[in-house]
Amino acid sequence: MLKRCIFLFAILCTISVQSQSLVEHTKEPAKDSIRKSLLLKSIGNGYLPTKYFNFDLRxxxxxxxxxxxxxxxGGITNNTxxxxxxxxxxxxxxxRDHRFKYSLGGGFRLAKQTNTWVNLSYTDDxxxxxxxxxxxxxxVFQFFExxxxxxxxxxxxxxKAISLEHQAGPxxxxxxxxAVSNVDPTYNYSYVLNEKEFKSFNLSMVKVAFQWEPFSKFELSKGRYKRKKSGYPKFTIQYTKNFNNLFKSDFSFSKLDFRTIYKIGKQDDTFSEIILVSGVAGGNAPLTHLYHAYPNNITKEKILQRFSVAGxxxxxxxxxxxxxxDKFTTIQYKYFLPSFNFSERFKxxxxxxSRxxxxxxxxPERHQNITFGSLRKGYTESGFEINKLLFGFGLSFTYRYGAYHLPNISDNVAFKFTFNITL
Incomplete structure (x- = not known):
């Protein structure tokens, strides 16, 4: 794992240096500078633009x-x-699995001002x-996930899916x-329901989602609403319903997911960020469509063997x-101190x-051939990050404590890289 991290470090350093070089070039005057700035912004969003088609860097x-x-x-056609x-x-x-995955899709716009699109897709992934x-x-695009x-x-x-996206207001x-899906776990798993064992299954589900930003500021530009300034808190809620016996669907279940993001203070000064995520599933939902808490630690004996990059x-x-x-809540709190201005390049x-x-x-007995625990006692970890030490890299230290503290002290420790770069 450590060798793999060093290899990725070298790749990401190259990307970071090239990105910083592009930033410096955008300081040049005239139209060439504007074009480079637009290109840099497009790459920062994960696209390499061409005349008719934008290649997707993901x-x-x-x-x-x-x-x-x-x-x-892959990619998407553009406005040209x-x-x-x-x-x-x-x-x-x-x-490693020697298999191609792909997606084919397209859409057509119903209304320009509300950015209303109908989309169709077929995905095998x-x-x-x-x-x-x-x-x-x-x-959301990241050079490194x-x-x-x-x-x-x-x-x-x-x-196979059909979807509608609509800007109900600014x-x-x-x-x-x-969406209608055929689901086949790549690991040894079966879901037992009514004395029947399912190793793969069919699903037919409807999703409805809302994202509300009551304190953000928007402006109407070229017939469309564009975010001028982000305001907090932001709220996202999504309801999912899977129907039994619809297009040969095997189960009936529903899910309700919620997320809110809140930032207190100014981005260029001391500020706090709070993220709350919660979800609950009812009915007969297989493990594939239940919840984990976004873990990021591999099962290795020594700390350095677990050394990787923090999420x-x-x-x-x-x-x-x-x-x-099948029901969970996570709360994450981050307190950002002002950058240490040692020099123009080293901050x-x-x-x-704390999480x-x-x-x-x-x-849990319905989920066969897999072993996992419950979070009913409450899981806690705390630590710190020192970001932007070199080419966007930093270090993080996190410690696990409370009800799920492990007997071996080193098993509670996570020591990792961080990677933060903004184009």
């Missing part, structure tokens, strides 16, 4: 425990191609078991989706696949962190 290269190296390409229609797709290949995605989440390195619990899915974004909002001392829940920042998770599982 699909270039990744790594996880199941696929090994995952590489490919059409302002009313779009086509988006990707294809990737995993060198993997998804992390226990993870939840909000329909209204704006695109830390948790992905160590994830080994995925399920295959073939999903501060309210909505999303609706109906942005993950539990660094919680081991992968250690806990699963490290200290961040104090708490609580959850439970109603019928």
């Amino acid at each position: 699909y270039l290269i990744k790594y996880n425990q199941y696929e090994g190296i995952r590489t490919g390409f 191609f059409s302002e009313k229609y779009r086509v988006n797709s990707y294809v990737v290949y995993g060198f 993997l998804q992390e078991t226990g993870s939840t995605k909000f329909l209204t989440d704006s695109r 830390p948790r992905l390195l160590n994830i080994d619990l995925f399920h295959k899915h073939i999903t 501060k309210l974004l909505t999303g609706t989706e109906f 942005l909002n993950s539990f660094e001392t919680m081991y992968f696949n250690e806990f699963f829940s 490290p920042q200290l961040v104090l962190i 708490y998770a609580i959850g439970d599982m109603k019928s």
Whole structure:
């Protein structure tokens, strides 16, 4: 693991140096500087633009425990191609599982001012078991996704979906989706219901999501609302319903997921960030569609063997696949101190962190061939990060304590890299 981190460190240093070089070049005057600035902004959002098609940088290269190296390409048509229609797709290949994954999709716009789009897609890919995605989440691009390195619990899915995205108002974004999926866990797992064992299953579900930003400021630009300033708190809520016997669906269950983000203070000074995430599932939901608390620690004996890169909002001392829940709540608190201005290029920042998770599982006996614990006693960890020490890299130290403190002191410690870079 340490060798892999050193290899990734070298790659990310190169990316960081090149990015900083681009930033310096954007200080040049005239139109060339403006073009470079727009290109840099596009790359920061994860796209490499061409005349009619924007290549999506998320699909270039990744790594996880199941696929090994995952590489490919994809993208989406841009406004030069059409302002009313779009086509988006990707294809990737995993060198460890020797399998192609892909998605084909497209959409058409119903209304410009409300940015209302109808989208269609066919996807054959993997998804992390226990993870939840909000329909209204704006695109998030990271040069490096830390948790992905160590994830080994995925399920295959073939999903056909139709969705509607709609800006109900300048501060309210909505999303609706109906999807039919065939789900096949890549690990030895079966779900037992009414004395019947399911190793793979069919799902037919509807999702409805709302994202409300009551304190953000928006402006109308070229017939569309654009965020001028982020205000806090922000709220996201999503309801999911899976229907039994609809398009051969095997189960009936529902989920309600909630998230709020709150920042107190000014970004360039001392400020605090609080993130609360909660979810509850009712009915007969398989493990693939339940919850974990975004753990980010691998099961190795020594601290240096567990040395990797800290996530942005993950539990660094919680081991992968250690806990699963059908209802849970996590609270994460970060206190950002002002950067230390040692020089123009060297401005490290200290961040104090504390995290708490609580959850439970109603019928764990239904989930066969997999062992996991409950969070009913409450899980706690605290620590700190020193960010931006070198090329966007820093260090983090986190300690696990409370009800789930482990007998061996070193097993409660997580010592890792951090990586923060903004284009």
